[in-house]
Amino acid sequence: MKLHDYQKYCVERILDTDNLGLFLDMGLGKTLITLTAIKELIYNRFSVGKVLVIAPKKVAEATWQNEIEKWPELGLLRTSTVLGTEKQRVKALNTPADIYIINRDNVVWLVELYQNAWPFDMVVCDEFSSFKNHQAKRFKALASIKPHIKRLVGLTGTPSPNGLLDLWAQVYLLDGGKRLSPSFYSFRNSYFEGDYMGYNYKARDFSREEITRKISDICISMKADDYLELPECTDNIIPVVLSPKAEKAYLQMEREAVLELEDAEDIDATSAAALSTKLLQLANGAVYDEDKKYHEIHDCKIEAFMETLEQLQGKNVLVFYNFKHDLARLTQALEKKKINFRKLETKEDQKDWNEGKINVLLTHPASSAYGLNLQEGGNHVIWFGLTWNYELYTQANKRLHRQGQKEKVIIHHLVTEDTRDEDVMAALEKKEDVQNYVLESLKARIQRVRAEIGG
Numbered sequence: 001m002k003l004h005d006y007q008k009y010c011v012e013r014i015l016d017t018d019n020l021g022l023f024l025d026m027g028l029g030k031t032l033i034t035l036t037a038i039k040e041l042i043y044n045r046f047s048v049g050k051v052l053v054i055a056p057k058k059v060a061e062a063t064w065q066n067e068i069e070k071w072p073e074l075g076l077l078r079t080s081t082v083l084g085t086e087k088q089r090v091k092a093l094n095t096p097a098d099i100y101i102i103n104r105d106n107v108v109w110l111v112e113l114y115q116n117a118w119p120f121d122m123v124v125c126d127e128f129s130s131f132k133n134h135q136a137k138r139f140k141a142l143a144s145i146k147p148h149i150k151r152l153v154g155l156t157g158t159p160s161p162n163g164l165l166d167l168w169a170q171v172y173l174l175d176g177g178k179r180l181s182p183s184f185y186s187f188r189n190s191y192f193e194g195d196y197m198g199y200n201y202k203a204r205d206f207s208r209e210e211i212t213r214k215i216s217d218i219c220i221s222m223k224a225d226d227y228l229e230l231p232e233c234t235d236n237i238i239p240v241v242l243s244p245k246a247e248k249a250y251l252q253m254e255r256e257a258v259l260e261l262e263d264a265e266d267i268d269a270t271s272a273a274a275l276s277t278k279l280l281q282l283a284n285g286a287v288y289d290e291d292k293k294y295h296e297i298h299d300c301k302i303e304a305f306m307e308t309l310e311q312l313q314g315k316n317v318l319v320f321y322n323f324k325h326d327l328a329r330l331t332q333a334l335e336k337k338k339i340n341f342r343k344l345e346t347k348e349d350q351k352d353w354n355e356g357k358i359n360v361l362l363t364h365p366a367s368s369a370y371g372l373n374l375q376e377g378g379n380h381v382i383w384f385g386l387t388w389n390y391e392l393y394t395q396a397n398k399r400l401h402r403q404g405q406k407e408k409v410i411i412h413h414l415v416t417e418d419t420r421d422e423d424v425m426a427a428l429e430k431k432e433d434v435q436n437y438v439l440e441s442l443k444a445r446i447q448r449v450r451a452e453i454g455g
Contacts, residue, residue: 001071003036004029006222011037013220014153015045019174021128021154021219025410028222030155031067034124035074041122041151042098043076048122048151052110053101054142055126056311057083058304060103062239062417064126082106104130104138111141118148127311128154131173132166134184139169146173158313159219164203164211165192171215179214223407233401233409237425238308240416246298250282250419253297255449276388279420284385286325294325302333304414305384309339309360316356316378320365320396322385327362330384334360344368353377365389365396375405382412386424393428420445 003011007029014020014037024030041048053064060083068074080097082089086109093100093113100120102110104127111118123142125131131139131154146152152174160166168187171180181187191211192201242250281287285301286294309317321327327343334341341360342349344367353361354376361377365387368374381400387393401409415421423445 001032001073003032007033007036010220010222011040015040017218018150019152019218021156021159021170021174021215023128023156023159023219023221025157025223025408028157030157031064031126032071034153034155035064035067035077037153038099038122038124039074039077050097050120051099051122051124052120053099053124053126054104054107054130055101056130056307057103057105058238058240058300058307059126060101061241064099064101066237066239082110107138108141111145114145116148118145120149122151122153123149125152125154125173128156128170129158129160129166129313132160132169134169134172139173142173146176156313157311158315159221164207165201167211167215171219174218179218180211233397233411236410236412238304238412238414240301240304240414240421242298242300242416242418246285246300247418249297253282253287254279254419254445276420276423280385280424281323281325283416283419283421284323284326286323286329288323288325294323294328296325296329299329301384301414301416302329305330305382306333306337308382308412308414312380314359315380316353316358317360317380317382318353318374318378318400319360319362319382319384320387321362322364322387326385327364330362344372350374365392368396368399372399373402374399375402379405379407379409380412381409382414384414386413386415386421386428388424388427390428 010022010024010033014022014034022030022033024033038048038051042051053060055064060081065079065081068077068079077099078097079099079101080092080095082092082100082102083106084092089102089106089109090113125142131142133139154170154174156170159170165188168180168184172182172184177183181190188201191207192203194201278287281294282297283301285298286296288294305319319330321330331341331343339359340357341362342352342358344350344353344361344363349358349361350372352358353374356377358377361374377400379400381397387396397409397411413425415425
């Protein structure tokens with residue numbers, strides 16, 4: 001594990017500052033930075049006993065746990081995931097660990113459970129902007145328990161997605177109102193002016209500079225394009241954990257599918273491709289029947305996708321899907337949240353994207369991997385459905401990562417754990433002969449399944 005200089009700087013700031021806002025672009029390594037500091041605080045400085053990480057649901061399920069497993073240097077850190085039913089959450093809280101990871105929707109429950117017997121001397125808010133609303137129950141709950149929290153770290157790439165008013169609640173959780181006023185309304189009256197109806201507030205001319213000056217000692221803001229040492233194109237793996245019900249359904253269908261092949265040693269490319277396609281459909285959440293109608297099995301990846309959009313806080317995103325049912329389900333989810341999106345079909349779509357008029361642009365890599373210039377419209381890519389085709393994969397990513405792109409491109413991959421998704425991601429990372437990898441990885445998966453069922 002080798003940290004970049006900016007990452008080392010952030011670690012030192014966490015160690016030296018009890019309450020810190022770490023406002024880093026998605027993909028700059030906020031999780032790794034924070035875990036490195038936590039390890040130092042617990043095992044070398046002995047200044048922290050228990051850490052609570054509050055995160056969106058899909059992040060809470062796997063992201064922090066996977067980052068620890070990824071680096072041997074972090075191996076000492078023990079985690080307990082506080083999710084599920086109330087009984088399961090209580091059991092997780094009573095499990096010995098260094099870091100307890102909970103869904104942000106359970107913050108109120110957790111505060112009411114412990115009250116003045118709060119056991120966590122350090123709290124990390126992953127996606128700090130989730131606490132930007134001063135009237136929200138989760139903000140009020142965390143603010144009420146703040147006197148019992150020795151250290152608080154707020155992580156986000158977009159602390160003020162809707163304007164400077166969003167900063168007050170987050171900074172209040174860091175300093176109790178010392179820098180931006182102990183009251184939201186006092187803050188608003190000091191730095192903003194409303195229209196004659198009192199509905200819309202606009203920052204005064206001096207506000208941005210003054211607010212930035214006041215919070216600069218407890219907030220670090222870094223953009224990806226500020227750091228030349230950062231690779232021009234950064235990969236970000238977002239693990240997707242299946243719910244117990246979805247996992248059961250996936251395993252059942254996986255077993256039925258792999259057992260259709262009589263001999264794992266004699267798989268040909270055609271049958272391997274067909275089986276891999278079915279398993280990839282399941283990893284995404286739906287599968288086609290013989291009549292080409294799709295049936296939704298789970299929405300775990302859809303949830304992870306929507307949470308990723310939320311973390312990007314309005315930044316424009318190019319989204320690659322794999323199957324038609326991916327497009328249908330993504331469309332439904334985006335319409336439900338009233339997010340500005342479009343499927344890439346015409347030159348007008350391309351033009352509007354590059355002019356910043358489209359928040360989410362949906363496309364299939366086969367139809368947009370070559371020739372299109374989309375670099376002016378955004379710098380984030382999300383792979384909802386992965387492809388085995390390495391050339392198609394790299395060419396698709398180059399729609400944003402090309403001359404004229406002014407920001408570092410970050411490629412986010414939604415990878416469903418313990419599914420065929422992981423095999424595809426491994427093949428893309430290895431850049432091997434994909435057809436050979438398809439066969440060998442499928443043989444390994446079949447053999448594992450047969451061993452599990454005693455076949």
